Amino acid sequence: MAEVSTNGYKSGSNLERLIRAGHFVVTAELGPPKGWQREVIERKAELLRGVVDAVNITDNQTAIVRMSSIAAGRILVELGLEPIIQMTCRDRNRLGIQSDLLGAVALGIRNVLCLTGDHQSFGNHPTAKNVFDIDSIQLVQMVARMRDEGLFQCGEEVEGGRVPLFVGAAANPFGDPFEFRPYRLAKKVAAGADFIQTQLVYDIPRFKEYMKRVVDMGLHEKVAILAGVGPLKSTGMARYMRDQVPGMIVADEYVKRMQDAVKGIPKEDRKARREAWRAEGIKICIEQIQQLREIEGVAGVHIMAIEWEEAVRPIVEGAGLLPRPSVNGQ
Numbered sequence: 001m002a003e004v005s006t007n008g009y010k011s012g013s014n015l016e017r018l019i020r021a022g023h024f025v026v027t028a029e030l031g032p033p034k035g036w037q038r039e040v041i042e043r044k045a046e047l048l049r050g051v052v053d054a055v056n057i058t059d060n061q062t063a064i065v066r067m068s069s070i071a072a073g074r075i076l077v078e079l080g081l082e083p084i085i086q087m088t089c090r091d092r093n094r095l096g097i098q099s100d101l102l103g104a105v106a107l108g109i110r111n112v113l114c115l116t117g118d119h120q121s122f123g124n125h126p127t128a129k130n131v132f133d134i135d136s137i138q139l140v141q142m143v144a145r146m147r148d149e150g151l152f153q154c155g156e157e158v159e160g161g162r163v164p165l166f167v168g169a170a171a172n173p174f175g176d177p178f179e180f181r182p183y184r185l186a187k188k189v190a191a192g193a194d195f196i197q198t199q200l201v202y203d204i205p206r207f208k209e210y211m212k213r214v215v216d217m218g219l220h221e222k223v224a225i226l227a228g229v230g231p232l233k234s235t236g237m238a239r240y241m242r243d244q245v246p247g248m249i250v251a252d253e254y255v256k257r258m259q260d261a262v263k264g265i266p267k268e269d270r271k272a273r274r275e276a277w278r279a280e281g282i283k284i285c286i287e288q289i290q291q292l293r294e295i296e297g298v299a300g301v302h303i304m305a306i307e308w309e310e311a312v313r314p315i316v317e318g319a320g321l322l323p324r325p326s327v328n329g330q
Contacts, residue, residue, distance in 0.1 A: 025300030032067035063123025088117025144192025220297030
């Protein structure tokens with residue numbers, strides 16, 4: 001079987017090189033448009049250039065039809081940015097997933113994040129049939145086998161040999177039962193995950209407790225854990241995430257800080273309130289990153305500024321994470 005030359009790396013991606021070198025990595029999210037205009041990707045990409053080490057491209061996020069993550073990822077490759085394409089179990093069976101990943105690698109993409117995918121009932125085609133042929137752990141295992149053994153899930157060899165992919169998975173440190181969450185993570189590590197991006201962290205003490213359990217199990221030595229952060233946009237957003245989003249814990253102090261940010265600003269002055277909220281949201285996010293950097297086992301952060309890519313640079317800069325490092329001249 002032919003071997004892929006990656007100079008000792010699994011994929012040779014910039015993300016993998018930085019993690020292997022021990023750098024504190026920074027990734028961010030880019031949402032493709034609900035249309036075909038590549039200019040949207042180009043504009044968002046410029047906001048992230050030189051600010052993050054790799055860029056997540058969501059895969060029909062919240063079950064809403066958007067531009068293909070692979071197509072958007074290829075545009076980033078052409079622009080000189082490194083994509084992490086998301087791949088969900090919701091929309092494809094194992095044939096489609098493996099086929100798409102071969103195509104993605106042929107287009108220069110080297111990172112993939114394996115996800116279950118939001119249920120279609122939440123999206124703009126609620127009566128669509130889901131697939132869920134395999135789950136997210138089986139997906140990680142399947143992609144890792146393509147990478148490590150050069151084999152499809154059925155056991156047949158991949159023409160050209162091992163598939164150079166750096167494999168990621170997601171983790172929710174706050175879901176119930178809380179004590180089970182590190183074991184769920186351990187399953188994804190055993191399946192072959194190289195890096196983990198967590199759910200948004202708005203409860204630092206609880207996350208510290210989670211990471212202590214992870215470190216005690218030695219998982220941080222086997223996988224790079226990137227803590228999820230995201231700037232709050234308003235008091236309403238903070239309340240909604242605290243009260244309505246399952247598996248999400250938002251500390252009351254953050255809700256209060258967002259409330260206090262607009263004290264004295266008339267409700268009629270929507271622009272001033274919006275600017276005050278967003279400034280406080282960015283400030284909170286910077287503080288969170290600084291606290292997360294001190295937690296043992298955290299290898300980086302993943303910034304989810306949903307449809308607010310403009311916030312990423314001030315967050316990364318404010319956290320003292322610029323300029324970004326390079327490895328082997330990349």
